[in-house]
Amino acid sequence: MSRLEQKERTRRRLIDAALSLSGERGFSALSLREIAKASGITATGFYRHFRDLDELGLVLVDEVALTLRQLIREARSRFNAHDGRTKASIAAFMDYAHRKPHLFRLLLGERLGGSTAFRSALHAEIDRFVAELSEDLEAQARELGQPTDDIPLAAEAIVAIVFTVGAEVLELPRHRHAGLADRIVKEVRLVLKGAGLLDTPRSDSPRQPTAPG
Amino acid sequence: MSRLEQKERTRRRLIDAALSLSGERGFSALSLREIAKASGITATGFYRHFRDLDELGLVLVDEVALTLRQLIREARSRFNAHDGRTKASIAAFMDYAHRKPHLFRLLLGERLGGSTAFRSALHAEIDRFVAELSEDLEAQARELGQPTDDIPLAAEAIVAIVFTVGAEVLELPRHRHAGLADRIVKEVRLVLKGAGLLDTPRSDSPRQPTAPG
């Protein structure tokens, strides 16, 4: 293995160790030595990869941002599937939360708990998420002749619900994930219905109030 | 001042210092010495009041719980006022968040970030909050002949919205609080409307879709 490959491996181990450890007490409670040890190198070796813990923190935020964007893209690509768009999007979210639990724990946990820099970086990502959801809902609404007035509010409310209630997926055993997803879907539909974005003559897919879509 | 009064004063200072300091980096990142110093006593004096930091933490959770219950009671007592019930309840929430910012920062920040014990204690309080909101909505719905099927879901969604979006009050300058409250009220009404709990023939107070109530 080349020296560059080896270095990249170690860097990856540092990032993963920080993510994993931050799940229990939050990133701000971690120590450099602790992360280095968990990665199998000495504390001094850490400095070959990052200037300090803050720099590692920024990399973690970038990873969260990247994952969120992948999530949005995937949710969008499922819009035209035969399944309902809401159900498909929530399923995409749950998949990601389940596949990358450490990243989601960081996102959800440090949203208010971490340092100011951390917090504002995560907030910016969530705002971006809300904006993209707004765009999608608006495009869909125009197409279907639905009212668009409440869409920004609806998007904000939906993201609040999905992130807050969805956070429970991290603490629940696997066999209860489906039930949780179902609850989130129903709650999101309450918002969509309240904003007049559901149950219009033309619909993107066959759907009853709660069951199939 | 009696010895008991003096001791109580110091205890109070320790609690308030912990609350205040936990706002920046979260409670789990605080040190005993730091809290003692901010309270004007030596580190060893801390032990006259609490066995360790965890015991202080439990007291903080109790304070959060107490404040939440006061908040619920106040929101309930405003239900019959001439103002709309939603607007009144959100106003109560914003008042409390503004009056006890440190407690709300703790509640919102440690919901996912803190230790397991901390987290589950806060979760229990929020669940209680959801349950009481459900009861209130159900009583109201029965009285007005509204459907009650979606009430548990609506209550969970509403609390998610109020706590998530409401958390912004802690970062916003005072003159923007009213605008934020307005946004939350509108978002909550989307949920209520979606659940059929708004705009029925008989209403508890005069109200149009968004403006006055």
Next chain:
DNA sequence: TGTACATCAGTGAACGCGCGTTCACTGATGTAC
């Protein structure tokens, strides 16, 4: 009211520990010829 003793909130020194950071180093990988 005055005196003698008890209580106990808060003190300050001391401990061993993990922390972040520095430094000179080692030895495997990479490169030039």
Next chain:
DNA sequence: TGTACATCAGTGAACGCGCGTTCACTGATGTAC
């Protein structure tokens, strides 16, 4: 291909510091007579 030198990821000792916790203590408040 073989040799001689350069690079640099990771090491290990050392530093000063703040940590949680212990201990014997002090001196103001409280109590008994």
